[in-house]
Amino acid sequence: MNPARRTTTAAAAAVVLATAGGLLTAVTAPASAATTCTSPVFKRQFFANTNTTFSGTPKKTDCDSVIDQNWGTGAPATGLPSNYFGVRWTVTRDFGSGGPFTFTASGLDGIRVYLDPGTTGARKIDLWKNTSTTVSKTVNVTIPSGKHTLRIDYVNWTGSAKVKFGYVPRTSATYDKVKPLAPTGATWTYRTGTTGNTAVLGWAANKEMDLAGYRVYRAPAGTSTWTRVGTTTSRTFSDTPPSTGQSYVYQIRAYDKAGNESVGTAAQGPVPTPDFTAPAAPVLTVTSTPNANNLSWTAPTDVVAFSVFSKKSSETTWTEHPETTETSWSDTSALYGVSYDYKVLAYDAAWNHTYSTVVSGVPTITPPQNVTATTPSYGAVISWSEPAENDTETYTVLRSPAPADGTRTWTTVNCRDRATSTDAAGNTVRKCTDYDGDQGATYAYLVRRKDIYGRWSVPSREILVTRPGDEIAPPAVTNLTAQALEYGVKLDWDPSPVEDLAEYWIYEQSHPSKYPDSIGKVDATRSETLLRMPADGEEKHYVVVAVDRYGNVAEFIGDPEGDGTYWSDPVSLVFVNELDVRPTTAAPEATACDLGSFVDQSGNVQVDPYCYGTSFTEADGYHVHRWDRATNTWVRVTQAPATTPYWTDTAAPAGSTVYYYASFTKEDGTEAFTDVTTAVTLPSGS
Known part of the structure; x- marks a missing residue:
């Protein structure tokens, strides 16, 4: 609040505000007979009436930096009534580029706000009423660029008197799309120094109320490639450009709190610089032939000449070759198969210079090209193409472990x-x-070739190959069980969780310490198997191991440490006692042929006597006897003697172990008997 004050003509002062880069600073100006208030300070006039136009001569005129007064029920100034008076504030200021603003007004009693009074639509807030409560209003206004006048009229009819008004820019990028004006009054000069020349820039303050600061840009003279080199809230800036021998120009741009940036000032400069900067390093490459190492390199900007240096890779002393302005050179003195190092020195007219990186070359026949690799499960297949000469006699492939340290x-x-x-x-x-x-390891591979003249090439480009898989056997299967059946043993286990499972291997052991016999393999999609065998009451030990597609599997090692560890990795072992369905009555002693049997595809048992070296033949006729478990007796199952090489038992019990013998009748009426054979039949429908 800035209430009116009593003054004398001998000593009077008015408070004024000046802007500097958008920041307000208070200054004091001497009073004069005609009050003058420096923008953005308001000129304030008091009237002893409430006419809309505030007629008559003001009773008092002064300056007010902020409109925020509360006079209560008293008079606002000496010589004014406490009721029925009016106050007018006016200010004309430069709004720069303008943009969106917010006007906020409140008071007891009436208040009106004008932008550029006298123009169409000038009145922005109208709260002109006699009221006993505070009235207020906020509006958003877009102010055009340049100078504009604000006028605030206030009237108090009766009662308490207070008034408040403020205007601020809207600085959100959502609303403010208006760029600031370009800074004006730009100046430049430069100072010389031992490390280069320093540009010194200055400019006038911008008028925008939402100014955030200034950005300084630099570009090589004659170009429009501007690079920001600094940001400041002051109006001076110093920059030491790189000492490249070029000249540079500068540009200043204003930016506001919404991030809008002005166009730049006219280019300031040029600021010359000494040339203390070395050129960029040339990029050197070497191409080797059987008779030379051919060098080529890039030519960086500003380079006027090059020097080539060479040495054997095994030596430390460099040899400098004659200066050249070319970008290629051939070392025809290099020995075949010997490695040489090369580097190129590039320098400009001021003798600023830079070396290339060191590269090596070996005079050689063309090495194998396009080396690639594939990795099937069983290893690595290295492929390459022959050079165009197609004069290869032989080749060799080299492999190395490839640790991260590069050895x-x-x-x-x-x-x-x-x-x-x-x-x-x-x-x-x-x-x-x-x-x-x-498996699972990473290797580096190289390929060399020898031509028909006996010359070996340098190695090909190195490639890295990671072998698929791993060297870890799958874990032991879980929940392995064995079920004794009349027709064998059924093994069952949980599926192995490994992703690269190939199959399961089944082993039989007479004891966990004895060497296992492989009895079959099971596909990875299954986790059970039937071991079809006679149910003759034996105790059996079975092992099931999972195998991955890289051949990793637990192996029997035979307890070399004597600690009961018989396998290289944990395995699942199951014990089972087979069912015993053997005949309880012995068959007659074998005095004739041998007897065999098998189950055909229809599930029938084929009984096969073979009588080589005996006095009988199948054609002599034979009877077949089968053990009947229901009666615990041997039962003859042929009605008439069979004379065929095979006899088919279509009535054999299904899903069981069936025992047979055959008998022959001699001419004297006595019988001769074969040995006993077994056949294992599956359940019906299996």
Whole structure:
């Protein structure tokens, strides 16, 4: 609040505000007979009436920096009544680029706000009423660029008197899309120094109330490639550009709190710089032939000449070759198969200079090209194409472990399954299959070739190959069970969880310490199997191990440490006592032929006497006897003697172990008997 004050003509002062870069600072100006208030300070006039136009001569005129007064029920100034008076504030200021603003007014009693009074639509707030309560209103206004006048009229009829008004820019990027005006009054000069020249810039303050600061940009003279080099809220800036020998120009841009940036000032400069900057390093490459190392390199900007340096890779002393302005050079003195190092020195007219990186070359025949690899489960297949000369006599493939530190220990690969083919372009393509190395490990491979003149090439480009899989056997299967049946043993287990499962291997052991006998394999999609065998009451031990597609599997090692560890990895073992369905009455002693049997595809048992070296033949006729478990007796199942090589038992019990013997009748009426054979039948429908 800035209430009216009593003044004398001898000593009077008015408070004024000046803007500097959008920031308000208070200054004091001397009073004069005619009151003058420096923008953005308001000129305030008091009237002893409430006419809309505030007629008559003001009773008092002064300056007011802020409209925020509360006079209560008293008079606002000496010589004014406490009721029925009016106050008018006016200010004309430069709003710069203008933009969106918020006007806020409140008071007891009436208040009106004008933007550019006298123009159409000038009145922005109208609260002109006699009221006993405070009235207020907020409006959003877009102010055009340039100078504009604000006028605030206030009237108090009776009672308490208070008034408040403020205007602020809307600084949200959502609303403010107006760029600030470009800074004016830009100046420049530069100072010289031992490390380069420093540009010194200055400019006048912008008029925008929402100014956030200034951004300084630099560009090489003659270009429009502007680069921001600084941000400041002051109106001076110093910059030391790179000492490249170029000249630079500068541009200042204003930006507001919404992030809008003005166009730039006219280019300030140029500011010259000494040339203390070395050129960029040339990029050097070497291409080797059997008779030379051919060098080529890029030519950075500002370079006027080059020097080439060489040495044997095994030596430390460099040899400098004659200066050149070319970007290529051939070392025809390099010895075949010997490695040489090269570097190129590039320098500009001020003798600023830079070396390339060191590269190496070996005079050589063309090494194998387009080296690639595939990784089937059994190893790594290395492929490459022959160079156009097609003069290869032989080749060698090298492999090394590839640790992260980059060390290499090369060994020659035993290339099995070598292959040669021709690709679509007519190039000869060779392949080498490496079956060795660990699954899951990463190896580096190189390929060298020897031509028909006995010259070995340098190695090909190194490639890294990660062998698929791992070296870890799948874990032991879980919940392995064995069920004794009349026709064998059924094994059941939980499926192995490993993703690369290939199959299961089944072993039989007479004891956990005894070497296992492999009795079958089961596909990875199954987790059970039937071991079809006679149910003769034996105790059996079975082991089921999972195998992945990389061949990892638990192996029997025979307890070398004597601690009861018979397998290289944990395994699942199950014990089972077979059912015993053997005959309880012995068959007659075998005095004739041998007897065999098998179950055909229809599930019938084929009984097969074979009588080589005896006095009987199948044609002599024989009877077949089968053990009947229901009566615990041997029952003859043939009605008439069979004379065929096979006899089919279509009535054999299903899902059981069936026992047979055959008998022959001699001429004297006595019988001769074969040995006993067994047949294992499956349940019906199996």
